[in-house]
Amino acid sequence: MGNSNSLLTDEKIQELAGKTHFNQNEIKSIVKRYSSHIIPEDSTTGITRSSFLSIPELTCTPYADMLYNIYTDSQKSTMTPEEFLMLFSMLSSKATIKEKQKLMFQVFDISKDGIIGFDEVFRVYKKMFSAGFTDEQLTEIVNSVLTSQSLKTPGTIDFDEFCKMMAPMELREKLTIELQLSI
Template identity: 25%
Template sequence: MGNAQGRLSPQEQMDLLHAANFSERDLKKLYKRFRALDTNQNGELDTHELFDVPELADNPLVKRVLSIFDTNGDGKVSFVEFLVGLSKLAANTDEFQKTKFAFDVYDINKDGSISNGELFAVMKMMVGSNLNDQQLQQLVDRTIVQADKDGDGMISFDEFREMVSHIDIADKLRVDL
């Protein structure tokens, strides 16, 4: 992406402006930030480079966010993936898209529902050793029982949306450029 001087061609700029909901100014700013994060200058971000970002270093979900941004599953995030991923968290992104992003954090296997095991795994990332596995499993089981309206033992996207409807997702999942 871009030439040796780190600039996007006009065609690349237009393609990216259509792929994400950013202004041309924001696009240039994000590209500069991406290149600064890309310490080995290979045009992709890996987990180690993302852990070097102070705002992400202590975030227990950074690996899950990387997984969501990494749409082709190669374990790295290209600039296009970075941009499209960030666009889901931009201030002007609608609540539906942000709720979908939050759901995707929990839907590890990307099958469209959150299983007991997936909920346990993500919550374990968040609580660490503050709860033992038995306490955490009880919390997960209660959450599934409360959210699972159709009784299939899983949380669908619609059930998730209902479960988080009282939370201002648009404000909580927001990246300011």
């Protein structure tokens, strides 16, 4: 497995302590946890999607692969320690509701155009609710969401509308994942 001590310099750890919701000791523990998911042949590039999805705290998260996509560069196939830290900072209980709203909006905004449409809502709902609903039922649910009278433009949802639709407690519940650390 990877050597967590060599993944980040002390300066980088200090910088990340200013950018995340973690102190330097927590960052070192998270990087140690990160390094335990590095596959030896990929050790120079980071953790793979499959390794990320195997993290026990993520196994029950239906949109874990979407979170992976948000925090990794589409040109590479691995997640760096910095990306891992930034993601789990947003998933921590220390993140604000506004930060969690932004993250959940990014989960839905697959096209990254700042607007959520039918296909995007359907894809996320399918991941979240596939066991309980047929495609026809999901289509009805998505249509009812996207034809709401409160939308500025029927058929699309912008960030402000999205924030009004998401209950803060539900958002905190769905987007709070604490890594088990040994500090």
